Amino acid sequence: MRAATLLEARDLVRRYVMRRGLLGRSVPVTAVAGLSLTLHRGRTLGLVGESGCGKSTTGRMVLGLEMPDAGSVAFEGRPMPPPGTAAWRALRARMQMVFQDPLGALDRRMTVAAQVAEPLDIHGVGGAAERADRVEALLRNVGLRPDQGARYPHELSGGQRQRVVLARALATSPAMLVCDEPISALDVSIQAQVMNLLVELQAEHGMALLFISHDLRAVRQVSERVAVMYLGTIVEEGEPDALLRDARHPYTQALVSAIPHPGRSDGRIVLQGDPPNPAARPSGCPFHPRCPVAVARCAQEAPVLRDHPGGRRVACHLADPAAFAEAA
Amino acid sequence: MTLVAIRGLSVAFDGIPALREVDLDVPRGGAVGMVGESGCGKSVTWLAALGLLPGRATVTGSVALDGQELLGAQGATLDRVRGGRVAMIFQDPASSLNPVHRLGTQVAEALRLHRGMVGTAARAEAKRLFDQVGIPDAARRLDAYPHELSGGQNQRVMIAMALAGQPELLVADEPTTALDVTIQAQILDLLNRLRRETGMALVLISHDLGVVSETCEEVAVMYAGRIVEQAPAEALFANPSHPYTRGLLAALPPLDGPRQKLAAIPGGVPEPWAMPRGCAFAPRCARRTPACEVAVPSHARIAERHSVACVLAEARELVAA
Numbered sequence: 001m002r003a004a005t006l007l008e009a010r011d012l013v014r015r016y017v018m019r020r021g022l023l024g025r026s027v028p029v030t031a032v033a034g035l036s037l038t039l040h041r042g043r044t045l046g047l048v049g050e051s052g053c054g055k056s057t058t059g060r061m062v063l064g065l066e067m068p069d070a071g072s073v074a075f076e077g078r079p080m081p082p083p084g085t086a087a088w089r090a091l092r093a094r095m096q097m098v099f100q101d102p103l104g105a106l107d108r109r110m111t112v113a114a115q116v117a118e119p120l121d122i123h124g125v126g127g128a129a130e131r132a133d134r135v136e137a138l139l140r141n142v143g144l145r146p147d148q149g150a151r152y153p154h155e156l157s158g159g160q161r162q163r164v165v166l167a168r169a170l171a172t173s174p175a176m177l178v179c180d181e182p183i184s185a186l187d188v189s190i191q192a193q194v195m196n197l198l199v200e201l202q203a204e205h206g207m208a209l210l211f212i213s214h215d216l217r218a219v220r221q222v223s224e225r226v227a228v229m230y231l232g233t234i235v236e237e238g239e240p241d242a243l244l245r246d247a248r249h250p251y252t253q254a255l256v257s258a259i260p261h262p263g264r265s266d267g268r269i270v271l272q273g274d275p276p277n278p279a280a281r282p283s284g285c286p287f288h289p290r291c292p293v294a295v296a297r298c299a300q301e302a303p304v305l306r307d308h309p310g311g312r313r314v315a316c317h318l319a320d321p322a323a324f325a326e327a328a
Numbered sequence: 329m330t331l332v333a334i335r336g337l338s339v340a341f342d343g344i345p346a347l348r349e350v351d352l353d354v355p356r357g358g359a360v361g362m363v364g365e366s367g368c369g370k371s372v373t374w375l376a377a378l379g380l381l382p383g384r385a386t387v388t389g390s391v392a393l394d395g396q397e398l399l400g401a402q403g404a405t406l407d408r409v410r411g412g413r414v415a416m417i418f419q420d421p422a423s424s425l426n427p428v429h430r431l432g433t434q435v436a437e438a439l440r441l442h443r444g445m446v447g448t449a450a451r452a453e454a455k456r457l458f459d460q461v462g463i464p465d466a467a468r469r470l471d472a473y474p475h476e477l478s479g480g481q482n483q484r485v486m487i488a489m490a491l492a493g494q495p496e497l498l499v500a501d502e503p504t505t506a507l508d509v510t511i512q513a514q515i516l517d518l519l520n521r522l523r524r525e526t527g528m529a530l531v532l533i534s535h536d537l538g539v540v541s542e543t544c545e546e547v548a549v550m551y552a553g554r555i556v557e558q559a560p561a562e563a564l565f566a567n568p569s570h571p572y573t574r575g576l577l578a579a580l581p582p583l584d585g586p587r588q589k590l591a592a593i594p595g596g597v598p599e600p601w602a603m604p605r606g607c608a609f610a611p612r613c614a615r616r617t618p619a620c621e622v623a624v625p626s627h628a629r630i631a632e633r634h635s636v637a638c639v640l641a642e643a644r645e646l647v648a649a
Binding site: 187254 | 365578583597
C-alpha cells in the first residue's frame with residue numbers, strides 16, 4: 001500500500017558564503033547540491049550522513065525555515081510560502097522540529113507546562129481551561145507525570161527534557177515532525193526509551209517523520225525508508241533492511257561496515273582520507289577521492305540517482321541496475 | 329603481568345561519593361574497556377588514578393603502577409608518570425590542543441619534557457610520530473595550527489603527543505565520540521595498530537559497547553560509581569549476566585530481524601546524592617528481589633575472569649560451588 005504524499009522536495013540547492021579569517025576571501029559552500037525527497041503521511045524517512053553532509057540544512061529547508069537557492073518544496077501539494085509571511089506562520093502549526101539538545105531548545109526560565117502550552121497560545125487553540133487539559137494530556141502522552149509540568153528544565157534529566165520537547169512539538173497536532181539527531185545527546189538506555197516513544201507517538205498521531213541521524217542503527221529502528229547523504233546529495237535510498245544487507249553505493253557500504261557491533265570483529269572497510277569538506281567539493285562524484293573502487297570516469301562525471309529494482313535508488317557509476325536485476 | 333592494579337578506589341566530591349570501591353587490573357600490553365553511561369565513574373576512575381581531580385575530591389584506596397603507589401605520590405613522581413609512562417587522550421581534541429601554537433611545537437614540548445629532546449632531533453621525532461599515526465604530509469602539518477586540521481586529524485595529533493612519552497599505558501577517554509563513524513573506524517584501527525607496534529596497554533573509556541567490544545580483551549561495565557560486571561569481551565557479550573549489562577545490550581537497536589519495540593531500561597540513573605540503599609540498579613531492574621535493597625551486592629565469580637555484582641549471580645556462584 002502506498003501512503004499519500006505529504007511533502008515533496010525537488011532538486012533543492014542551498015549555498016552559503018563562508019569567509020576565512022578577518023580579511024579572507026569569501027568561499028562559496030554548497031551545503032545541499034540538488035536533492036529530492038518525498039515524505040508520506042504517517043511514515044518515516046531516515047536521513048543519514050556524517051557532519052557537514054547537509055542533512056540539517058535539508059531539514060530546515062523542508063520546514064521552510066530556510067529558502068532553497070534552487071528547487072522547490074511542496075507541502076500538501078502547495079508550494080512552501082516564504083519564511084515570515086502570514087501563510088508560512090499558519091503552516092508552522094502543521095510542521096514541527098525536534099533538536100539534538102533539549103536543554104538548548106527549552107527556555108530555562110519557564111516551567112515545563114508553560115512551554116508545552118506556548119504553541120497553543122500562539123496558534124490560538126482553545127480556551128484557558130481547555131489548554132490546561134491539553135497540556136496535561138500531552139505530558140501523559142510522552143510519559144511524564146502532570147505534576148512534572150510545574151518543574152523547570154534544569155530539574156529534569158536529559159531524557160525527560162527530550163520528552164518535554166516532543167510534547168511541545170505535538171501540541172498543535174502537526175502532520176510532520178522533523179527530528180534532527182533527537183537521541184544523540186542521550187545515554188544509551190535513554191535513547192531506546194525515546195525511540196520507542198517516537199514510534200508509539202507516530203502510531204497514535206499519524207504524523208510523518210523526517211528522522212535525521214548519523215546512526216544507521218537508530219534509523220533502521222524507526223524508519224520505513226532511509227536516504228544516505230554525502231556532500232549535499234543523496235547517494236543511496238531504499239528500505240532500511242535491504243540497504244543494510246546489500247548496500248550498493250561504496251559510501252553506504254563503508255557506513256554499514258563502520259557500525260560498531262558487540263561481538264563482531266570481522267573486517268571493516270576503513271575509508272582513507274578526511275571527511276568531506278563542502279567548501280572544496282571534488283569534481284565528478286563527490287565521494288570519489290575516498291572511494292576504494294573509483295575509476296577515471298568518477299572524477300569527471302557526477303553520477304545521477306538512478307532507480308534500481310526493489311525501490312532502491314543509487315548514485316554510482318559502478319552500480320548497474322541491470323546487473324542487480326539479473327542477480328535478483 | 330599486571331601493569332596497573334587499582335584496589336578499593338573511591339572518590340567523593342564535597343563528601344558525596346562518586347566512585348565506590350573500584351578494583352581493576354590492567355595487564356601489561358592488554359586492552360581494557362570501561363563502559364557505562366554519563367556519570368557512572370568511568371572517567372573519574374582514571375582522573376583519580378592519575379591525580380587529575382580538583383582539590384574538593386577526596387580519593388581513597390590504592391593505585392599501583394608496577395608496584396609503585398600513585399595515590400598521594402609526590403608531584404615530581406606524578407609528573408614523570410603522567411604523559412610519560414601513562415598518557416591520556418580525551419574526547420575533544422580541539423580543546424586539548426593549544427589553538428595559538430603550531431602542532432609541531434606542541435609535540436616537541438612533550439618530547440622535551442619526557443625525553444629531553446630539543447631542536448632538530450625533536451622535530452625529526454615529531455615528524456616520525458606524525459607519520460606513525462598516519463597524518464598525511466607530516467612535515468608540512470608540523471607547522472599547521474589545530475584549526476587547520478579536521479577533528480579526526482587533531483585526534484591523531486593528540487595520539488602522536490601521547491606517544492611522545494613512549495607510554496606503557498594509553499588511557500583514551502571517549503576518543504571517538506566527537507568523530508563521524510567512518511573517522512571513528514580509522515581511529516580505532518590506528519589504536520589497534522599502535523598497540524601491536526609498541527606493545528603499550530590501552531584503557532578505552534566509552535559509552536559504546538560496540539566500540540569497546542571490538543577493541544578490548546577485557547571489559548568492565550560501570551553503573552553509578554561501581555563496576556557491576558567484568559569479563560573478557562567475548563564472554564561479556566556471549567553471556568551478559570548483570571541485568572544492567574543485559575539491559576544495555578537489549579537497548580541497542582538490532583541490525584536485522586523483525587523491528588520490535590526496544591527493551592528500554594525504565595527510569596534514569598540515580599543522582600549521586602540520592603543513591604538507593606543496596607544495589608543502585610535495583611529501582612530500574614526487572615528482576616529485583618527484596619534482598620537487592622538490603623545490601624550492596626559483592627562481586628561473585630561466575631566463570632574464569634568473569635565477575636558480577638548482583639545477588640542473582642551470588643546465588644549462581646553458590647550453586648556452582
